[in-house]
Amino acid sequence: MKKNVLFIIWSFTYGGGAEKVLANIVNNLDSKKYNIEILEYCHSDIGSEKVNQNIIVHKPIIDETKKGIYYRIKNNIIIPGLNKYVPSLTRKLFLNKTYDIEISFNYLIPTFLLNRKSKKLISWMHGSIEDLNDSPKLKKKQKKYLDRVDKIIPISENTEKSILHLYPEYVGKIMRIYNGYDFNKMKKLVMAGKEVDEFDLLFCARLDENKNPVMFIDIVNLIVKKGRNITAYILGTGVLQEQIEKRINAYGLSDNIKLLGYVQNPYPYFEKCKVYCMTSYMEGFPTVLVEAMNFGKPFVTTPVSGSKELSNDNRCGFIANNVEEYADSVLRLLDNDYVYESMSKICMTYVKNYSLERQIANIEKLLDE
Secondary structure, three states: OOOEOOOEOOOOEEEOOOHHHHHEEEHOOOOOOEEEEEOOOOOOEEEEEOOOOEEEOOOEEOOOOOOOHHHHHHHHHHHHHHHHHHHHHHHHHOOOOEEEEEEEEOOOHHHOOOOOOEEEEEEEEEOHHHHHHHHHHHHHHHHHHHHHOEEEOOEEEEEHHHHHHHOOOHHHHHHOOOOOHHHHHHHHHHOOOOOOOOEEEEEEOOOOOOOOOOHHHHHHHHHHHOOOOOOOOOOOOOOOOOHHHHHHHHHHOOOEEEEEEOOOOOHHHHHOOEEEEEEEOOOOHHHHHHHHHHHHOOEEEOOOOHHHHOOOOOEEEEEEHHHHHHHHHHHHHHHHHHHHHHHHHHHHHHHHEEEHHHHHHHHHHHHOO
């Protein structure tokens, strides 16, 4: 008999890495063994992931695309109030149903929405949860809901360490599963995408505080000041758009940095860039770095969760702690052909450790237990 499986995710429409990972998972799980459904907490109009026709995507709990006073009250007062005091009621109101397996696809709200009457509960953790130390009440509330789950799935070594640092009693529930990626699909999307000329640096992320695009602008500015004329593309949109535009103009970098907005198919840009840049404060397991490695592109990144594993002891990418270190690392890749070519070859070999096939095999083993 097929198992009924529900995934609960914060958003399936923000165009982020977690959304891509979930889409890959649900599209590749054996449809003869599982009936798959998705519950999205917060819906936006930035960009949705495509799923197979047999997968049910329920109406979101909060829909940011809906306008009017009713939706403002619902989205900003009613639902947050329910989540704070009785999240189980939120779940009953929007999806009053039990499953063989329910999976919260991150911590906090997705875990609060798990139905404890379902047969098996799993919490999937996409990044460090150390920030819960800043809020004792939230830390205690998260523990209440994690006590109910059967398994906790961290996607990186750093994520696992953060969980056990806060909740060492969960050591018996931990099962690490790295994200998996459909590398062949990425290559096919290059062929289906637009023609892109070669350029130096690529930054692909939401323009928000966590992704830290301001730092990227500062890095490009320093590289140009050092006498290197480069071209950088920024793919993404967000609340810092206006601030980024002003900073680019203030530095006089309008010829060096191109803002392209949200791009549904970014892979032609991954193929044609020379170096991928990530400046985030926090990540779970950086999808964009794996995507870059698949195209043989070395990267420079800030020290976030997953970066140590992916850098492969500086053989696939460099980790930088500040703007000066970052700029020097980028220049080393741009100006040293031997270093660049060596790292490029290692990237394409090492990235196979994060194949979708390996991830799906591990997930199906978990679901079949």
